[in-house]
Amino acid sequence: MKADGIRVENVSKRFGEGSAxxxxxxxxxxxxxxxxVVGLIGPSGSGKSTLLKCLGAVMDPTAGRMFLHEExxxxxxxxxxxxxxxxxxxxxFIFQSPYLIPFLNATDNVALIPMLTGVRNAEARHRARExxxxxxxxxxxxxxxxxxxxxxxxRVAIARSLINxxxxxxxxxxxxxxxSERALAVIRILNTMAQRFDTAVIVVTHDExxxxxxxxxxxxxxxxxxxxxxxxxxxGG
Amino acid sequence: MISLAGRDILHxxxxxxxxxxxxxxxxxxxxxxxxxxxxxxxxxxxLLDNSGADLWVVQRDTLGPYxxxxxxxxxxxxxxxxxxxxxxxxxxxxxxxxxxxxxxxxRAMVAGVTAGDPGIPGWPPRLVAxxxxxxxxxxxxxxxxxxxxxxxxxxxxxxxxxxxxLTRRMVSSNGDPMxxxxxxxxxxxxxxKDNDAILMQRRRAEADPSLNRPGIPGLxxxxxxxxxxxxxxxxxxxxxxxxxxxxxxxENIRRWQRLTVYDRAQMExxxxxxxxxxxxxxxxxxxxxxxxxxxxxVAFIIYTLTMDKIREIAVLKLLGARxxxxxxxxxxxxxxLGLLGFVVGKIAATFAAPFFPRFILLIPxxxxxxxxxxxxxxxxxxxxxxxxxxxxxxxEAIG
Ligand SMILES: Nc1ncnc2c1ncn2[C@@H]1O[C@H](COP(=O)(O)OP(=O)(O)OP(=O)(O)O)[C@@H](O)[C@H]1O
Ligand SMILES: [Mg+2]
Numbered sequence: 001m002k003a004d005g006i007r008v009e010n011v012s013k014r015f016g017e018g019s020a021x022x023x024x025x026x027x028x029x030x031x032x033x034x035x036x037v038v039g040l041i042g043p044s045g046s047g048k049s050t051l052l053k054c055l056g057a058v059m060d061p062t063a064g065r066m067f068l069h070e071e072x073x074x075x076x077x078x079x080x081x082x083x084x085x086x087x088x089x090x091x092x093f094i095f096q097s098p099y100l101i102p103f104l105n106a107t108d109n110v111a112l113i114p115m116l117t118g119v120r121n122a123e124a125r126h127r128a129r130e131x132x133x134x135x136x137x138x139x140x141x142x143x144x145x146x147x148x149x150x151x152x153x154x155r156v157a158i159a160r161s162l163i164n165x166x167x168x169x170x171x172x173x174x175x176x177x178x179x180s181e182r183a184l185a186v187i188r189i190l191n192t193m194a195q196r197f198d199t200a201v202i203v204v205t206h207d208e209x210x211x212x213x214x215x216x217x218x219x220x221x222x223x224x225x226x227x228x229x230x231x232x233x234x235x236g237g
Numbered sequence: 238m239i240s241l242a243g244r245d246i247l248h249x250x251x252x253x254x255x256x257x258x259x260x261x262x263x264x265x266x267x268x269x270x271x272x273x274x275x276x277x278x279x280x281x282x283x284l285l286d287n288s289g290a291d292l293w294v295v296q297r298d299t300l301g302p303y304x305x306x307x308x309x310x311x312x313x314x315x316x317x318x319x320x321x322x323x324x325x326x327x328x329x330x331x332x333x334x335x336x337x338x339x340x341x342x343x344r345a346m347v348a349g350v351t352a353g354d355p356g357i358p359g360w361p362p363r364l365v366a367x368x369x370x371x372x373x374x375x376x377x378x379x380x381x382x383x384x385x386x387x388x389x390x391x392x393x394x395x396x397x398x399x400x401x402x403l404t405r406r407m408v409s410s411n412g413d414p415m416x417x418x419x420x421x422x423x424x425x426x427x428x429x430k431d432n433d434a435i436l437m438q439r440r441r442a443e444a445d446p447s448l449n450r451p452g453i454p455g456l457x458x459x460x461x462x463x464x465x466x467x468x469x470x471x472x473x474x475x476x477x478x479x480x481x482x483x484x485x486x487x488e489n490i491r492r493w494q495r496l497t498v499y500d501r502a503q504m505e506x507x508x509x510x511x512x513x514x515x516x517x518x519x520x521x522x523x524x525x526x527x528x529x530x531x532x533x534x535v536a537f538i539i540y541t542l543t544m545d546k547i548r549e550i551a552v553l554k555l556l557g558a559r560x561x562x563x564x565x566x567x568x569x570x571x572x573x574l575g576l577l578g579f580v581v582g583k584i585a586a587t588f589a590a591p592f593f594p595r596f597i598l599l600i601p602x603x604x605x606x607x608x609x610x611x612x613x614x615x616x617x618x619x620x621x622x623x624x625x626x627x628x629x630x631x632x633e634a635i636g
Pocket of ligand 1: 022042047
């Protein structure tokens, strides 16, 4: 059996104390293999974002274990001191809005984090341009975010999530603002990139149009996860 | 590394430049205020320099002649000149008053200088036009800042004077331009009574039985004579022979003439420590207020610039940017804003200085201090925004 890119074991998350307590996650379980893109769907308030925040090391689970690339990262506490370095080196993030830095052009948005953490500017920009080319937005490499279309912005954001070649990408409703054609294109790109870089990808979505593209899908309801096997699902793209 | 602060500024330069200009005008005012104080000190120094004196002899226990009224008999200078070591001793009067020309009048310090050769203490050391006073009456040398020209007629009390020479930067410690006239005229201007007052005084003397004694002929005339003429001066300026120690000469005059004598250093401390002390405190208060206002403006604008970016900051933290990088961005923005403000302020102050009625002396050391103060103020002002940015929860970036 292939090693897991992401493994979530019985993760729970409680907000508040006593009678006011809300269990946003109840023994959630989830596994994603390297190179695989997995969907995570559920109604509003079901705990999707909470799960991504826990996996993204910006929120502490109340209980459970989490592994990235077979490395235990959480069990009763974080296993590393520098969570920022963990996020930077191991996890790529894609959001509902691209959240590009408005005062940097496309290339620098992609190259920003390496540039801020000691990689030479030229080297970081070179890597960024390669990714923009792979995502087919290299012709807009020097454009500012405000000059890019929604789809172009989202592709730049995907390039940014890939810049440090993370083993894991967490995407929170990445296709929400896009029309179905562009939404499907984004999923196609994620599949291609996942395979090319052996990345485990979780895509949280509400988007009916893209749900059929996932080979594997997790449903989450009231903090409880259910896996849905790919009954004749077509691979994305 | 990449300068986030610089990129942000280039991107939203309109807001930045606008604020920078506003801040710059404030800094310009601050530099001008500091220049005003320097100008006041310099005016005082110019006054002392131009008097050409080593020692100022004044009425006992007064801070004369610039800071307090002082009166000395007009013939005392002869005694002082005979003190060993005294090269020159000259009477002088100073009176700040209105000097008229036609319809307008200006405030000036009128100095009465003894007749004699140019170069004796009290005389204007240099002229930029015309000549020195040569006649004993009704000639004047005026500073250019009075606006008078050669040949103009000016009015001091009831007498008219012709401007024969012009000086530059001859001012009182209040910054009023100086007008030099012959000593006798100046004494008259200072002590002259009008005709009615003379008549009244004469009548009072005549009615006083102790003065009007028919048995002693000539007494009343003698008394009336002393009442109308006035030989007083405000100070005697002394220049000491090069071979003598100034302190020794001063001590001699003090001991033998029972007068108060100030040397240059004491005169400086009177001018700076007493005469302009209140003004200096006033300016100091304004500088403090301006510093607070500048800090508030910088803090406010950096705060708004940061709040506009709060989402981006959350994203940066989520993606793994260090706190240091985020704090540096805000701090650099604040410092660059301060730098822009300083440059604008410095230019504004330099161009505005000549238009102020008082002398504004902008010295590089003050500019440097100003720049440092701006740096410190901007760094402190950015702390609020930095605190907020560092508290932003990276989880906010996720839905
Ligand atoms: N910081 C918090 N404090 C208290 N309760 C919270 C907090 N964050 C989330 N919750 C609660 O946890 C539950 C799950 O929230 P979560 O944001 O994970 O939902 P979601 O599945 O992402 O919903 P949506 O599709 O609307 O984004 C909700 O009931 C929510 O109100
Ligand atoms: Mg959500």
